[in-house]
Amino acid sequence: xxxxxxxxxxxxxxxxxxxxxxxxxxxxxxxxxxxxxxxxxxxxxxxxxxxxxxxxxxxxxxxxxxxxxxxxxxxxxxxxxxxxxxxxxxxxxxxxxxxxxxxxxxxxxxxxxxxxxxxxxxxxxxxxxxxxxxxxxxxxxxxxxxxxxxxxxxxxxxxxxxxxxxxxxxxxxxxxxxxxxxxxxxxxxxxxx
Amino acid sequence: xxxxxxxxxxxxxxxxxxxxxxxxxxxxxxxxxxxxxxxxxxxxxxxxxxxxxxxxxxxxxxxxxxxxxxxxxxxxxxxxxxxxxxxxxxxxxxxxxxxxxxxxxxxxxxxxxxxxxxxxxxxxxxxxxxxxxxxxxxxxxxxxxxxxxxxxxxxxxxxxxxxxxxxxxxxxxxxxxxxxxxxxxxxxxxxxxxxxxxxxxxxxxxxxxxxxxxxxxxxxxxxxxxxxxxxxxxxxxxxxxxxxxxxxxxxxxxxxxxxxxxxxxxxxxxxxxxxxxxxxxxxxxxxxxxxxxxxxxxxxxxxxxxxxxxxxxxxxxxxxxxxxxxxxxxxxxxxxxxxxxxxxxxxxxxxxxxxxxxxxxxxxxxxxxxxxxxxxxxxxxxxxxxxxxxxxxxxxxxxxxxxxxxxxxxxxxxxxxxxxxxxxxxxxxxxxxxxxxxxxxxxxxxxxxxxxxxxxxxxxxxxxxxxxxxxxxxxxxxxxxxxxxxxxxxxxxxxxxxxxxxxxxxxxxxxxxxxxxxxxxxxxxxxxxxxxxxxxxxxxxxxxxxxxxxxxxxxxxxxxxxxxxxxxxxxxxxxxxxxxxxxxxxxxxxxxxxxxxxxxxxxxxxxxxxxxxxxxxxxxxxxxxxxxxxxxxxxxxxxxxxxxxxxxxxxxxxxxxxxxxxxxxxxxxxx
Ligand SMILES: Cc1cc2nc3c(=O)[nH]c(=O)nc-3n(C[C@H](O)[C@H](O)[C@H](O)COP(=O)(O)OP(=O)(O)OC[C@H]3O[C@@H](n4cnc5c(N)ncnc54)[C@H](O)[C@@H]3O)c2cc1C
Ligand code: SF4
Ligand code: SF4
Ligand code: SF4
Ligand code: SF4
Numbered sequence: 001x002x003x004x005x006x007x008x009x010x011x012x013x014x015x016x017x018x019x020x021x022x023x024x025x026x027x028x029x030x031x032x033x034x035x036x037x038x039x040x041x042x043x044x045x046x047x048x049x050x051x052x053x054x055x056x057x058x059x060x061x062x063x064x065x066x067x068x069x070x071x072x073x074x075x076x077x078x079x080x081x082x083x084x085x086x087x088x089x090x091x092x093x094x095x096x097x098x099x100x101x102x103x104x105x106x107x108x109x110x111x112x113x114x115x116x117x118x119x120x121x122x123x124x125x126x127x128x129x130x131x132x133x134x135x136x137x138x139x140x141x142x143x144x145x146x147x148x149x150x151x152x153x154x155x156x157x158x159x160x161x162x163x164x165x166x167x168x169x170x171x172x173x174x175x176x177x178x179x180x181x182x183x184x185x186x187x188x189x190x191x192x193x
Numbered sequence: 194x195x196x197x198x199x200x201x202x203x204x205x206x207x208x209x210x211x212x213x214x215x216x217x218x219x220x221x222x223x224x225x226x227x228x229x230x231x232x233x234x235x236x237x238x239x240x241x242x243x244x245x246x247x248x249x250x251x252x253x254x255x256x257x258x259x260x261x262x263x264x265x266x267x268x269x270x271x272x273x274x275x276x277x278x279x280x281x282x283x284x285x286x287x288x289x290x291x292x293x294x295x296x297x298x299x300x301x302x303x304x305x306x307x308x309x310x311x312x313x314x315x316x317x318x319x320x321x322x323x324x325x326x327x328x329x330x331x332x333x334x335x336x337x338x339x340x341x342x343x344x345x346x347x348x349x350x351x352x353x354x355x356x357x358x359x360x361x362x363x364x365x366x367x368x369x370x371x372x373x374x375x376x377x378x379x380x381x382x383x384x385x386x387x388x389x390x391x392x393x394x395x396x397x398x399x400x401x402x403x404x405x406x407x408x409x410x411x412x413x414x415x416x417x418x419x420x421x422x423x424x425x426x427x428x429x430x431x432x433x434x435x436x437x438x439x440x441x442x443x444x445x446x447x448x449x450x451x452x453x454x455x456x457x458x459x460x461x462x463x464x465x466x467x468x469x470x471x472x473x474x475x476x477x478x479x480x481x482x483x484x485x486x487x488x489x490x491x492x493x494x495x496x497x498x499x500x501x502x503x504x505x506x507x508x509x510x511x512x513x514x515x516x517x518x519x520x521x522x523x524x525x526x527x528x529x530x531x532x533x534x535x536x537x538x539x540x541x542x543x544x545x546x547x548x549x550x551x552x553x554x555x556x557x558x559x560x561x562x563x564x565x566x567x568x569x570x571x572x573x574x575x576x577x578x579x580x581x582x583x584x585x586x587x588x589x590x591x592x593x594x595x596x597x598x599x600x601x602x603x604x605x606x607x608x609x610x611x612x613x614x615x616x617x618x619x620x621x622x623x624x625x626x627x628x629x630x631x632x633x634x635x636x637x638x639x640x641x642x643x644x645x646x647x648x649x650x651x652x653x654x655x656x657x658x659x660x661x662x663x664x665x666x667x668x669x670x671x672x673x674x675x676x677x678x679x680x681x682x683x684x685x686x687x688x689x690x691x692x693x694x695x696x697x698x699x700x701x702x703x704x705x706x707x708x709x710x711x712x713x714x715x716x717x718x719x720x721x722x723x724x725x726x727x728x729x730x731x732x733x734x735x736x737x738x739x740x741x742x743x744x745x746x747x748x749x750x751x752x753x754x755x756x757x758x759x760x761x762x763x764x765x766x767x768x769x770x771x772x773x774x775x776x777x778x779x780x781x782x783x784x785x786x787x788x789x790x791x792x793x794x795x796x797x798x799x800x801x802x803x804x805x806x807x808x809x810x811x812x813x814x815x816x817x818x819x820x821x822x823x824x825x826x827x828x829x830x831x832x833x834x835x836x837x838x839x840x841x842x843x844x845x846x847x848x849x850x851x852x853x854x855x856x857x858x859x860x861x862x863x864x
Contacts, residue, residue: 047595047638048683052667057683057690065683097549097667099600 025074033071037110039103044068050094050104062087064094064104071107080115086122119187126184133181136161136168201232201261201327204254205319208242208267210297217301219312223266226316232327234258243273248280255284262286262326266294266319271731287331289783289845294322317858324857328850334780337824339425339531339773344369346417346713349377350756351748351763352536353399358767359534360408364774367528368403369431370413374489375400377538378749381472381562383569383576385756386619387650393571397488404490414495418525420716423824424743425531425779435521437482437496444516454516456484456492460507468500470573474563476581477573482507482517486571532770533717535727536747536763537707542597544702546604549668550593551698556582557678558669558698561616568623578624580697582676587631587696590624591680592617593666594637597703606703608724611753613701614641618651620699621659633659634693636666636682644757662691669698704753717744726752737766742779745770784828784845788819792840795819799832799841808832 034041050064051057057064062084070079079085088108095103115121128138137160146156157163161171175181205227209215220238228236235258239247242265251263263286265277270293278288296315304311341364345356348370356368368375379385380400382392403409414434421428438460444453461480469475472485481500484492494516496507501519508517541562545553552558557580559567570576580587594617597605614637621633640661642651655661664682671678672694680693706725714721718741720728727750730738737745747763748754754762773779786807795817800808807825810817819840833843842848 045638046685047665048663048685049665049667051683051685051690052664052681054690058692063683063688065685066688099595099602099605099665101601101603 021073024077026076027074029074029076029079030071032114033107033110035110036113037103037106039106040100041068041071041102041104041107043100044072044102044104045100047099049097049099053093053097054088055091055093056087056089060084060087064088064108067108067111068102068104071111076114079111080118080120083122085111085115086125116183119183121184121187123188123191126188129175129180129184130188133172133175133184134168136165136171199261202234202259203230203232203262203264203323203326204251204258204260205230205233205236205264205266205323206242206247206251206254207236207238207296207315207319208247208265209238209240210268210301211240214267214297214301217305217308217311218296218315219308223296223312223315223319227264227266227319227323230320230323232262233323234260242267243276248276248283251277251280252284255281255286260284260286261290262323262329263291264294264319264322264326265291266296266315266322268297269293269295269299287333289332290326290329292322292326292329294318320861321854321857324853325850328847328853329845330847332783332844334783335823336778336780337423337425338778339776340427340529341365341774341777342367342528342530343532343534343770343774344427344429344528344530345534345536345747347371347377347535347537347707347748347750348375348403348411348413349536349538349748349759350379350396350399351538351750351759352377352534353396353403354760354763355534355536355747355767355770356403356409357399357406358764359771360403360406362767362771362775363408364771365408365410367410367412367429367431367530369415369417370411371416372485373414373436373493373495374485374491375403375411375413376488376490378562379756380486380488382565383572384619384623386615387644387646389619389622393488400488400490411491413491417713417716422529424741425773426824427530427533427743428527429530429533430525430527433524433526435498435523436493437498437501437517437519437521438494439516439518440491440493444514449515452513452515454493454511455514456494457514458484458494459510459512460494460517463506463510465504465506466500466502468497473566473573474560476563476566531774532743532745534745534747534763534766534770535714535717535719535750536766537710537713537750539704539749539753540707542606542703542705544597544700547597547600550596550666550700551669551671551678552700552702555669555671555676555678555698556580557587557671557676557696558700560700560702561613561620562702564620564699565616568620568627576627578628578697580676585696586628587624588628589632589634589693589695590697590699591666591678591693591695592620592633592635592699592701593669593680594635594701595665596700598701599638600703606705606724608703608753609641610701610703611641612755613703614639615644615647615650615755617699617701618642618654618659622654622657625657625659634680634695635659635661636664636680637661638663638665644755662693664691704749706750710750717741719744719746722752726750737762737769743770743773781824782828784843785823785826786821786828786830786832787842787844788821789840789842790816790818792838793818794838794840796837799836802831802835804829804831 048065056062092105095105141162161167207220207224224236224238235254241247263281278291281291282288300311300314343359343364344367345352346369348368356366359366379396385392414436416432418430418432438454441453460482464480464482466481467478470477470479482494482496511517566572567578598610601607624631642648662684664685666682668681669678678698682691684691719739722728727746729736745766747766748759797810805825805827807822809820811820830843833841
């Protein structure tokens with residue numbers, strides 16, 4: 001490749017790569033994360049035990065420790081727009097082991113709530129909301145599963161809304177209160193335009 | 194008290210303490226207010242009252258204004274009461290005519306965000322102090338003689354050093370150790386950082402010295418049973434645990450000529466009972482009659498009576514030396530000493546409580562102290578580091594730092610254990626040196642190589658090829674077939690999870706105060722900090738002292754420290770403990786209770802109230818009256834508050850003085 005200053009790839013490389021602590025960070029962000037997550041995220045000393053414990057980390061680019069760092073530094077944009085935010089399985093392994101007694105899982109949950117307020121949610125999560133709204137389940141029962149249950153001597157439907165669909169309206173009422181379904185439908189339809 | 198009383202004339206001095214006080218409190222207005230108080234003749238302020246010019250103000254004012262009492266409103270009596278008492282004395286007054294108003298620690302510091310409130314509170318404090326100062330009386334400290342002897346409890350390297358220093362200073366020293374031998378943890382170590390001297394080689398000469406120093410009376414296998422008395426005159430009762438074996442001296446004293454244990458070991462060879470040796474963490478056996486290791490001091494065997502079946506084979510093997518007495522029982526001995534040094538060291542934290550690292554679940558996870566024994570030439574494997582599962586030589590070893598240290602979960606310890614970084618570097622060096630091709634991996638959060646030549650040691654180990662991974666280990670799992678271990682962590686510098694398969698994992702477990710230390714600590718009236726380590730009198734200005742006069746601290750019992758720091762503190766404690774002994778007497782603050790005999794009904798009810806057993810009834814002019822042993826009285830005031838007849842008079846805290854303080858506060862100065 002010729003050495004040229006009109007090359008977009010080169011232009012990208014020449015960009016300022018410093019971290020500008022005063023302009024990039026929002027000091028309100030950590031306060032908001034701690035208010036929602038109820039855990040002292042600013043006490044993280046970056047030991048990495050959380051990532052080391054995380055079942056998601058070895059299979060993806062998700063590093064919970066980096067979200068802790070972003071919380072401490074107030075890197076709101078970087079945290080809320082990183083798709084990795086949605087890779088936590090909420091297993092709480094990290095929270096069990098953090099030597100500072102912080103619950104990183106709850107930091108992630110707080111950030112997800114903040115992201116949702118800005119309509120930043122992956123489509124599969126929105127579809128899960130729709131499924132819960134309609135069936136009471138994130139992962140509804142299917143025929144393969146039903147057959148397996150019967151084979152094991154169980155009833156085809158478990159003791160949930162699958163068997164008692166009359167409770168679905170109650171679940172819908174809760175979701176409606178938070179405008180979950182409404183927002184999920186809206187964001188999904190906007191995405192399809 | 195009968196002397197003619199002058200009208201009180203008080204001087205008040207308000208200190209700025211730089212901005213510590215003046216940054217919050219309006220000193221000028223406080224001073225002006227002080228000048229309006231009853232009996233106050235002069236009020237002044239100064240930047241630093243404790244400085245020479247500050248003290249000169251007090252001295253001059255006493256002379257210029259013929260004062261009878263001094264009030265300084267400043268930091269805290271703990272810091273500067275002695276300073277201002279001296280100034281009061283230099284001005285020509287009795288030093289107990291000084292009163293302090295604490296307007297820094299208890300005011301400007303805690304009310305930093307409320308200057309107005311703090312200023313008002315400073316005025317209250319000064320008004321109260323001036324009211325008391327108006328009623329202060331001349332007092333004269335009593336001095337008591339100091340026994341020319343000292344005791345050191347715990348004979349690790351700290352206790353050994355302190356005892357040798359005291360003994361070399363000509364002081365008779367009792368060295369008390371609960372184990373059968375002196376040496377403590379240091380005798381379990383192989384080499385010592387950063388110089389890599391052999392630990393036993395540098396310790397043994399000192400162990401031998403304490404064993405034969407003419408000024409040291411060594412009591413091994415002995416514990417403190419009870420403590421009575423006070424600085425200068427402690428009466429300490431020792432429990433000499435039944436060891437079942439007599440030393441040569443003890444045998445001679447019993448008239449067994451040429452008898453006593455000479456350390457030949459014939460008894461142990463004969464003994465049929467086999468137990469794990471706790472010195473080797475159970476990795477080697479010992480008999481019911483045993484010594485920890487060949488260099489023990491004193492070289493006398495000990496019977497573990499919990500294990501012994503009293504078969505008598507050892508008695509037979511011992512033969513003419515007649516050293517063994519299977520019916521021996523604990524004996525007690527009371528000694529009198531002037532001062533005491535506590536040096537009881539540490540234990541390892543039970544790292545199996547952090548289940549994620551698999552200690553006691555997986556064979557090849559060991560602690561660092563077990564590592565020391567395995568790598569040590571005199572250890573259970575003759576210095577060959579082996580995997581406990583199969584005896585193979587490990588070629589990849591992971592070191593887990595901060596195992597249970599710097600841990601706020603409530604399961605571990607919140608503090609840094611301070612020597613694990615350094616000994617883990619040492620361990621990495623040792624395996625690379627002893628096992629060609631063996632690779633150490635050090636998982637760390639920070640390497641804290643803070644001492645002299647320590648950073649250089651870190652550099653050296655890095656240069657030798659140790660691999661450092663910055664990240665705390667999340668968990669360790671075992672491959673059931675090979676017994677190899679998988680260490681999971683994040684390499685936080687790469688930002689990638691790590692799964693490292695190794696042959697062995699060494700946990701740098703946190704340390705904690707010696708087990709069962711609380712009763713000992715309490716017998717000597719020493720408090721502990723939140724994390725259980727013994728509490729020094731002041732972390733910076735009095736790191737060897739405690740709040741009990743005459744009791745000092747050395748070594749890890751006060752908080753984690755390595756050998757150089759332990760020895761340095763031990764020398765400091767020995768110096769501090771020898772001062773009262775060489776002075777020959779100590780002055781007691783004259784805050785003791787006094788009996789107004791004409792009011793005392795002789796009921797004796799106060800006697801049982803006194804927590805320090807300082808009171809008795811005596812016969813005087815045909816009447817029973819209460820009597821105070823002044824050296825025992827701590828001035829706590831329990832008796833004074835209790836006496837139904839008002840016959841007890843607390844010097845420096847008299848009822849009129851306290852009433853005047855309360856009035857001054859409640860009535861706002863309009864007495
Ligand atoms: C694995 C490991 C490696 C280390 N390597 C090094 C190194 O290379 N270099 C270095 O500088 N430091 C090293 N250290 C630190 C070193 O062990 C300590 O600094 C040192 O041992 C402290 O000595 P001490 O006298 O304060 O305590 P201890 O050695 O613990 O001695 C205390 C003594 O008091 C006795 N005792 C306790 N309670 C009582 C009681 N109630 N009555 C009577 N006696 C009692 C105990 O039996 C013991 O003998 C290492 C530590 C560990 C864990
Ligand atoms: S485990 Fe806790 S302290 Fe360590 S990096 Fe994660 S959040 Fe921070
Ligand atoms: S809770 Fe989330 S971040 Fe924490 S270990 Fe589990 S998956 Fe990872
Ligand atoms: S009497 Fe006790 S110590 Fe002696 S040989 Fe028998 S078991 Fe061992
Ligand atoms: S000395 Fe090092 S390994 Fe030990 S607790 Fe402190 S920082 Fe952690």
